[in-house]
Amino acid sequence: MNSALPHPNAPLATGGTTAEAAPAATPAAPAAPAAPAAPETPPPLREFGMCFTATPRGARLARRLVSHRLHEWGHPYTSRVNETLTLVTGELVANAVRHGRVPGRDFRVRLTETARALLRVEVSDTRAERVPPRSPAEPPGDAESGRGLLLVSRLADGWGVTERSGAPGKTVWAELAAGGGPGRARQECSTAPHRAGRSHR
Secondary structure (H helix, E strand, O other), rough: OOOOOOOOOOOOEEEEEOOOOOOOOOOOOOOOOOOOOOOOOOOOEEEEEEEOOOOOOHHHHHHHHHHHHHHHHHOOOOOHHHHHHHHHHHHHHHHHHEEEEEEOOOOEEEEEEOOOOOEEEEEEEOOOOOOOOOOOOOOOOOOOOOOOHHHHHHHHHHHEEEOOOOOOOOOOOOOOOOOOOHHHHHHHHHOOOOOOOOOOO
């Protein structure tokens, strides 16, 4: 036979194909621009905070102490600011007792006032899964409850719900500007039916 034998040092065949260079890596897409930072909340000029038992008695005490502290901060008991924020506090703590109560756990109230005369009340409880609706609807005319959060939304200049900081649960807050006269919320709410001591949750 005339077939020539391969040289002993020749490379072996690998199936007839030639190895190809790996494709160049695709450049990474540019990173999305970072979201703008949330505006910083100004530090409070005054602050009051306390825990209360999740009972009707605890709710009444929280409401009275908020009214008393507002009076000490220069908002007399009979002023629009004191009456409005005390009423809002009463609705929020009633919600915490009725719908945020966990046996053996308290709720917490925090009241602050900034240098811009913005008052804020926060009520924190341990029931994170029971979040109030952001836009409470008007209940039927013969309903005995269901107007608490509707009242809050009309009295306060702003309100909302956040996760509780440093503990499980949620915080429902409401804000009221202390510098102006009777606001739009008070005028609108004057026509809304409301029964004292009954609130929506």
